[in-house]
Amino acid sequence: MNYRHAYHAGNFADVLKHCVLIALIEALQAKPKPLCYIDTHAGAGRYDLSGEAARKTSEAAAGIGRLRALRGRQPLLDRYLDLVAAEGANHYPGSPRIAARLLRADDAAQVCELLPEEAAKLRALFRDDRRIHVHERDGYAALKALLPPAQKRGLVLIDPPFEEQIGEYARIQASLDTALTRWPNGVYAVWYPIKQGRDLQPFRRWLRRCAAKTVLDVELLIRPDHVPERLNGAGMALLNPPWRLDATLEPVLRLLAKQLAAEGEDGTARLNWLKTEDGTSV
Template sequence: MNYRHAFHAGNHADVLKHVVLLGLLDALLRKEAPFFVLDTHAGRGRYLLKGEAAGRTGEATTGILPLLGLQDPPPLLARYLRAVAADNPVDALLVYPGSPLLTAQAMRAQDRLAACELQPEEAAALKALFASDPRVAVHARDGYDAVHALLPPRVDGTRIARGLVLVDPPYEAQDEEYPRVARAVREALERWPQATCAVWYPIKQRRSLQPFFRKLEGLPARSVLLTELLVRPDDSPLRLNGSGMAIVNPPWKLDEAIAPVLPVLGDKLGERGTSTRLEWLKRDEG
């Protein structure tokens, strides 16, 4: 696997993914009981925006950077911007926090995170980042295998009822990745039915995602919510034209928190032909 997220840190896909992630974490934080998060493809946790990789591509210039200084953003977008700012000096954006760091920042003493990363260099950086945080366990292993090994979660022999499985693979071989994602989410739900599962997916041509969506519809889940941001029309299979998050068993009113954010992201990050989507793929009417 050759993928390195450092080249894409803070881009439009990260913005959408992390806005949704924080919305999910905020829902978990509404109750005092502990929660558990499994991040299957965690990366290194923190990225230097002026580093060689991110500096070479400059993708943050069409992602997080246009959102800085935004006046009166919707509450969930404001939450995201505060979380990014918390890892930086005042009035400067030097680093971009990845999903495990954003999760750890939000967690309380009773909550737990298992962050999995297969690439040795990235896993070593992740372990160093959380070396002094007893709430976070870093696993240098395949994240899909971790679904079987770590779920349902237990801390000191006590099962944790609530939580989130975040699946954010690189999709280097998409024909292989989508079936693996669907199998992993199915197993996660079978082992931990109370969990919410959030899956990030790239959009090059949306019509190619239909088989994946059909698999999501067939999951043993109450509901599935799709949220997408296309920064340009999806008429090129060679470019990342946008991305989406499929949220399986989303918490109550998550869609209402996301809805006002999407038009702002489309306006600030999109090119000509941008579009957004917030749609129930499957909905519990009970």
């Protein structure tokens, strides 16, 4: 699988990721102290939905394109729709752009992108924003240098293209092992694709025994997860999530599952605690 951002901008997996991202940042901002947002695979930051890459897949039509009719139904979804609308017609914000619009004046962001062309777009996008620091380097390796951040509070988003497919999880796990040692109280969010649900079991076993205090697994399926040739859903593994984040996410996930289900299918949303406050693995 090669999950390049430009081809999939605004699809159902982006919708899930960005709703969760907004909820995480807003929960962290409930406290006045500044925070740091770190993005390991930032992409270009902004995407033209009328461009060649997006038109080739047309995935936004079945993602963000289905949600505008739900305005007014759920506050978190409304905030997401407002952030997308702020980009103007035919454009979709990537994760660093959404984060930048939410960050306060004393918050900061460190965003990493390995591809030179994408990194150049990031620099151009944030050239006038002194809160945002762009790094043209491997995001996994960058965590060693960036953690812990000066702000001591914040969020790391790990959103790789999964070019190595199942092998990507080994890199994620190794990176998180190091990150949790350097910054044990940080919040970590890992996006992952779902083709066959059974392929995720080794990753979930690792999450249950990792050094994070708590782990919440969030999934959105637009069709059953037993067909390996297609993307059937997406998930977010949340390590050390803010208090009551599950209660914030549950109503919007229920709406998304119904609205974004593939034609003729029943969508499914799942919120599972893999590790709880008392250290119990579920």
